[in-house]
Amino acid sequence: MILPISIIGTAVLRKKAETINNDYPELKQLIADMFETMYKTDGVGLAAPQVGLAIRLFVVDAGPMTDDDNDTFTKSFKRAFINPEIVEYFGDKVSYNEGCLSIPGLHEDVDRPDGVKIRYYDENFQLQEETLTGACARVVQHEYDHLDGILFTDKVGMLRRKMIKNKLSNISKGKFEHRYKVKLA
Numbered sequence: 001m002i003l004p005i006s007i008i009g010t011a012v013l014r015k016k017a018e019t020i021n022n023d024y025p026e027l028k029q030l031i032a033d034m035f036e037t038m039y040k041t042d043g044v045g046l047a048a049p050q051v052g053l054a055i056r057l058f059v060v061d062a063g064p065m066t067d068d069d070n071d072t073f074t075k076s077f078k079r080a081f082i083n084p085e086i087v088e089y090f091g092d093k094v095s096y097n098e099g100c101l102s103i104p105g106l107h108e109d110v111d112r113p114d115g116v117k118i119r120y121y122d123e124n125f126q127l128q129e130e131t132l133t134g135a136c137a138r139v140v141q142h143e144y145d146h147l148d149g150i151l152f153t154d155k156v157g158m159l160r161r162k163m164i165k166n167k168l169s170n171i172s173k174g175k176f177e178h179r180y181k182v183k184l185a
Contacts, residue, residue: 003037003051004181005101009172011185013102014149015054017047019083022125024055031080031123034059041180043101045139047146050102052183056083058143065135077136084120086144087129091115096138098152105176106167110155112141 006012020027030048034057038046044065047058062077091114099107115133118140122128132140142152153161153168170176174184 001033001036002040002181003033004183005037005041006050006052006183007171007174007185008103008151008153008168009185010052010102010183012049012052012054013146013151015049016149017049017054017056017147020055020057022121027082028123031057031059034080035061035078037180038101041101045143046101047143049146049149056147057081058084058146060136060139060143062136062139065139074135077139080123081118081140081143082121082123082125084118084140084144084147086116086118086141088117089113089115089141090117091133094138098138098142100142100152101180102146103151103153103168103171104179104182106153106164106171108153108156108160108164110152112138112155116140118144 034046034051037051038059044062045058045060048055059080063075065074093111094114095109095111097107098110114137116137117131119129172185
């Protein structure tokens with residue numbers, strides 16, 4: 001089922017998400033719906049707050065981010081992250097032009113560390129730990145931020161934030177082209 005995307009200005013996007021346990025109602029269906037929604041909206045990641053749920057869950061598929069035919073890891077990097085915890089950030093900060101399904105039509109350069117070590121439960125509630133770099137690390141950091149109420153626009157410089165303030169306000173009021181189902185504040 002395609003879920004509506006919460007747009008900037010929606011309170012759930014600024015809440016710190018709560019941990020869940022393995023008896024969370026219909027968790028596997030929720031994960032499947034989140035993947036379906038992410039694919040339908042041409043996203044590479046989707047966090048539960050973006051679909052109106054303040055829980056610590058996100059899904060990613062970084063495959064579309066690779067332009068290197070030899071990068072089989074990124075091409076196959078499809079995961080559900082339940083109760084994730086980034087235990088380490090490492091590497092140089094790398095700038096990348098990011099966008100977000102909750103802030104449609106806006107892209108900004110964001111600096112993030114090139115690598116992370118993350119501990120999480122997978123869709124079968126098995127504990128996992130991975131060290132990620134490059135595109136996979138970037139997508140994970142972006143989605144992880146959603147669980148703490150942080151949007152990518154919070155990470156741009158003060159001057160740039162002032163320059164996009166009106167655009168963000170218009171987006172929060174629904175003044176943008178809708179390509180998918182959305183939920184406004």
